[in-house]
Amino acid sequence: MGKSIKYILLLSILFSFSKTNLAAQATTDRFKPKIKSIKEVIYRVKNGKFKNRDTLFASNLNTHTIYNEKEEPIEFIEFYTDGSPFKKTTFERNKKGDIQKTVVKKTSGELISYCTHEYDAHGNMTAVKSYDAKHNLIEIQSNKYDKNGNNTEKIFRKPNSTIERKYVYEYNSDNKIIKAFRYKPDGSLKDTSISTYDKNGNENTCIKFNPDGNFIKKEFKYDTLNNLILENAYDTHNTLRRQTLFERVYDDYGNWITNKRSTQGTFNIVCERQIEYFE
Numbered sequence: 190m191g192k193s194i195k196y197i198l199l200l201s202i203l204f205s206f207s208k209t210n211l212a213a214q215a216t217t218d219r220f221k222p223k224i225k226s227i228k229e230v231i232y233r234v235k236n237g238k239f240k241n242r243d244t245l246f247a248s249n250l251n252t253h254t255i256y257n258e259k260e261e262p263i264e265f266i267e268f269y270t271d272g273s274p275f276k277k278t279t280f281e282r283n284k285k286g287d288i289q290k291t292v293v294k295k296t297s298g299e300l301i302s303y304c305t306h307e308y309d310a311h312g313n314m315t316a317v318k319s320y321d322a323k324h325n326l327i328e329i330q331s332n333k334y335d336k337n338g339n340n341t342e343k344i345f346r347k348p349n350s351t352i353e354r355k356y357v358y359e360y361n362s363d364n365k366i367i368k369a370f371r372y373k374p375d376g377s378l379k380d381t382s383i384s385t386y387d388k389n390g391n392e393n394t395c396i397k398f399n400p401d402g403n404f405i406k407k408e409f410k411y412d413t414l415n416n417l418i419l420e421n422a423y424d425t426h427n428t429l430r431r432q433t434l435f436e437r438v439y440d441d442y443g444n445w446i447t448n449k450r451s452t453q454g455t456f457n458i459v460c461e462r463q464i465e466y467f468e
Contacts, residue, residue, distance in 0.1 A: 221442040222466040226255045231460045242447065242461045248272040258467055261286050266296075276301060287312065302327075313338055328353070339364050352376070363390060389415050405430075440464060 229252045230245040249272055255264040265278040274296040281290040291304040300322045307316040317330040326348045333342040343356040355372040365386050371379040377400075384395045391411050398404045403425045410419035422431040431452060438447035448460040 221444075222468070223258060223260045224256050224444070225465045225467045226253065227465075228253050228463040229460060230462075231458065233458055234456045237456070239449075239456075239459060245461055246463050257282075259286060285312070287314075309334075311338060313340075335360070337364055361386070365390060365392075387411075391415055391417075442466070 228246050228250055230242075230249050231251050232240060232245075232249065249270075250268045251270075252268065253266040254262050255266075257263050261280075261282065263280050263282070265280075267275045267277075269275050276293055276295050278291060278293045280288050281292070283289055287308055288306050290306065293301040293303065295301060302319065302321055304317050304319045306314055307318075309315050311334075313332070313334045315332050315334075318326060319328040319330075321327050329346045329348070331344050331346070332340055335341050337360070339358070339360045341358050341360075345353045345355070347353060352374055354374065355376075357370040357372070358366050359368040361367045363386070365384070367384055369382040369384075371381075373379050380400070381398045382395055383398070384392050387393045389411070392409055394406065394408050396404050396406045405425075406423040406427075408421045408423075409417060412418050416435075416437070418435050420431075420433040420435075421429060422433075424430050432454075434451045436449040436451070437445040440446050442464075444462075444464055446462050446464060448462075449456055450458045450460075
């Protein structure tokens with residue numbers, strides 16, 4: 190398997206893993222310093238052996254995110270599994286912090302793609318236009334919002350107006366998504382997700398229904414600081430198909446630096462972060 194294919198497979202795991210746990214913290218101290226950058230390494234656990242985190246960041250880096258003093262990402266660098274840089278994404282923002290343009294380049298400086306972002310008077314992102322390296326428009330994303338600023342609809346179209354995919358969302362009185370509908374290009378329903386929340390606003394169940402009536406149900410549990418620690422997945426017959434546990438180590442400021450994921454009682458993926466703070 191070539192290093193580019195390995196990179197894509199590992200990066201897909203990284204995005205999934207980080208999305209679930211990026212906000213996990215051991216403290217709610219609002220006076221802690223702002224994050225300047227985060228270097229991240231993710232690896233699969235083999236034969237139950239964990240790697241030494243002190244040596245990982247020198248040669249096994251997966252991503253490096255750089256932030257401004259408002260803790261808004263301004264640069265995102267991605268790496269192959271051998272540690273060599275792959276591409277860099279930069280986020281151009283206005284004075285309010287809204288992203289105006291997202292540019293993706295190879296580390297050599299060669300343009301890969303870019304997006305422009307449009308907003309309404311309330312600061313809601315209403316459109317994203319994506320272009321290839323030759324400045325050809327390749328996709329248009331349009332968004333709709335309710336009076337509370339909740340994103341109620343996302344539609345992705347080709348330049349000829351053909352719909353590629355569509356998402357519709359419904360919210361509760363706390364502005365949490367309770368229903369999510371995904372549609373195919375022909376307009377037919379792909380699936381429906383229904384979510385419930387606990388008193389702290391954490392999603393505690395999510396059921397994804399397919400048009401044929403089959404579904405997958407997920408239940409989530411959190412610690413006292415609302416960090417996700419357990420995810421159970423059940424099939425249509427209410428049989429437990431997968432149990433995922435999360436175990437973390439935190440730095441002195443309460444941000445996690447080690448995140449271990451176990452499935453069916455066995456550790457399988459570890460994510461290590463090296464965080465730099467503004468002084």
